Amino acid sequence: MNFILYSDVNDSSISQSLGRPEYSYYFVLKAYRPVLESLGRVHVVAATAEVDPLYRQLHAAGEDCLFLSFTPPQKTPDDLECPTICVVAWEFDSIPNEQRDDDPRQDWTQMLARQGRVITLSSHTARAIRRAMGEAFPVLVLPTPLWENFADIRSRHTSAPINPGSTLDIKGCIFDSRLLGLSADDLLPKPLMAEQLAEIEALRPPPLTLKRRFVIARHYLRMWALDLGKTQPEPVHRTHFLKLWYWEGVHDLFSEAARERLAGYLPAIASPLPVVVPEPVPLDLPDTTARVETQVDGVVYVTVFNPLDGRKNWHRLISAFCWAFRETADATLILKITQSDLSSYYTELMTLLAQLSPFACRVVVMHGYLDDPQYARLYEAASFYVNASRCEGLCLPLMEFMASGKPVIAPNHTAMEDYIDEDVAFVVKSSEELTIWPQDTRIIYRTLRYRPDWGSLKAAYENSYRMAKERPQDYQRMSRAAIERMHDYCAFAPVQQRLSDFFGLAPQAPMPVAVTDNASC
Template identity: 55%
Template sequence: MDFILFSDIGESTIDSSLGTPEYSYFFVLKAYLPVLQALGEVHRPQSLQELEATARRLRAAGRDCLTLFFGPPHKAPLSLACPILCVIAWEYDSIPNETWNDDPCSDWRYVLSRHGGAISLSSHTARAIRASMGEGFPVIPLPTPLWETYASLGGQSPANAIIEPTKLQIRGCILDTRLLGLSADGLIAPIHDIPAVADEPIEPIEPIIEAVPALTWRRRALITRHYLLMWYREAVRDLVPAALRRGLSRLLRRPSPLAPAEPPAASSATVIEEHPQAQLPDTSQLVEVQVEGVVYVSVFNPADGRKNWENLVTAFCWAFRDTADATLVLKITQKDLASYYVHMLTLLSQLAPFACRVVVMHGFLDDEQFQRLREATSYYVNASRCEGLCLPLMEFLACGKPAIAPAHTAMEDYVDGDLAFVIPACREHAVWPQDTRLSYRTVRYRPDWGALKQAYLDSHEIARQAPERYQAMSMAARQRMREFAGEERFANELGEFLGTFLGTGRPDKAVAGDAAC
């Protein structure tokens, strides 16, 4: 059989696409590739036009073919010359089942019914699809087959909880709290020295009472805009798609047409200048840092509100305020340092002082450098509100690194108390990330901050005082990934599913043209 694999992001664009909503699909495709190559011939078109042409060419040649589209259904073609299945990572309890912006493809049921089936990356996603499409809809949960790749890198002996001094390198920049001189006082505008005066009696000064300005429509508009901006930043900014977020930010920052044309005259009082614009560090050089002790690692994009990274950092610093051998390494998957630099330093400054260490790695890690980071890890940490799969967590587990993580959404398939300190979480309302209406239609999770803090403390004690328990968790992590994400299981289950799916065929009456949604 011929397999056509397609993702919006390819080898030539992955570096510039880090941090975008669908960039992780590229890594899922790469993990699928070797298994599918063993099952048949693989084709990888680089555009939707080339995808359509490849499908027509194979069908015209009488070849049995199947297209796997790695991405959300609303971006997939409705039909091709050969059958098509979306490979879907989805982290919410319901799939989009409504139409907005006059786009029928915004309702995933419209697309999936024309495909006739789907592949999900988790049981959670498969349940959400069946809940909308019906229990008989052909969908198979098929996680990324990565065990063989990372098992060979991680070795077979139990991992060490205490990391010996290890140098990590990255092409980019490193923020190290041991070198930053953090202080909450640095967040406050400087107080200018008040000149000393002679010790003389102070005559009482008659207070000046100014009249309260009239509540005109102009003032009402300015006040409303101010509170609207606060609501947007605190309540919904992380839920808005990146492209729309930039436009809304510019709109909300734009001066109101009702604002005074002339700024008010400066008073005779001393004017304190604003702090200068933050100077970003150079990100073009190869830099290194040495870590040791009990090392916690997390890989995420700070612009992704689902990652809940602020709680991950605050719980760590709160747990280890007086523990110098605890280090948290944050590997950032976001190209734009300016998008989170001030936020990150502000948060760390608010937490200072603390004896523990936080290291932020911004930039590109090649395969060797990334493996060096895995080897220098005691625990992988995830505090997400929801996950479609979480490839980094699976990769670290395959290398024998226990975790601190919740067991909700996709992680329920492979996270439990044998290999992780499980963080309880409660449900909360959410929006589908691509829904421009920002309507509450679905559910995500809120991990317990106190339990996360306690998990840090418990894991540190295990690492220091109970190495046999740590090694048992390490071996359990490897075994779970062997069973859950092995190539043999993947090939067997995919073959059985495709035999059923292609045997019944995709209904021709569902074909609605070759246009992409």
């Protein structure tokens, strides 16, 4: 069997693609690849246009082929000769089941029916698909096999509830709440100084005396006449100067009713001037090309997310931490950001931290791309991993920290229900809420996600901290349980067996490889 694989993001573009809507599919492809290689030959293509030529070549040689599309169904081609299967990461309780925008691919039921089967990353997604396609529709639930990837970390590092001191580095920038001088007072508007008031007053135009109205009229009428004298006057300018004269020179002489009538009779002249939006003041952002480092210790919480991903609920994750440890100096929260554009979230994040200040705990923000050794240090530095998402398609970072032996704080809804319970986590309570399908431009509420309870999240922080400080034996028990859970859930052998049974292929020798992760899938 030949497996042809495609994802919108590839090895050469991943470091520039952090934050793109489907960039996490790249990591799923990379994790699946060794399992697929144990069942046949793997070909990774850079574009879907390469699929059918490769299929024809292999089919002519008498070899079977299957195209695995690591993209959502609406972005998967529906006109290929090669048999196609989508690998679907989905976090809602229903799938798009109607055509819109004259695009039949927006109806996932049509796409999946044409393909005849599907691979999903979680039981939650499988249930959503079967509700739409019928219980008999072939669905393979296949988590990414990543347990073996963390064997080196497990062999050299034993998780500890209290970090004695670790050095973290990144190519990018680091923000430390203890060095930012945060203050909620800085968010209040400052009264203007006398010099500033004088400058504003100096910029005010002089009063509209009869003489000034005459000067304004003479200027704009002269410009209008000069424009009319051109051999090929610009059509816009024929009324442009008259409009400026009206608004600057005589607009205030008319009553509101008269102005409305004039706007109706002479819209080119008396209609309102276009609103000019001033250019935003550029942010004074740090250099993100240098290699920087920081030291962390104490009880260290880590989370990985994209601030532009509305699922991640990161405002509440941070606020619950700062309130739980408002007077606790040795609690640290590390935010590893998977978004390449610092300006897209900087103001929002810094405003939140300023609103929460003062707090004794520490918040460290890491912006940039981590390679394997850098990520390994982050895994080892953590006491706990935190997730407060409204919904998840799989959540690779959560699984990876668990495979490294880290207990977690997380809800047990959507994909996380497959591997989160009280043996491995401080479970955050949550309840259902209405939401939209992300790609639905109509913004119609027709599916469900979850609302994590803020009080439960704050209590999970407090209870995990007490465990770390007072019950290290319970921490070690939870650490071992996390490793065992990931072994049972996403080790290479059981994933390989599921895949071989689904395709009816005989497995060969396993070939697990490491996966560098900056994903939030």
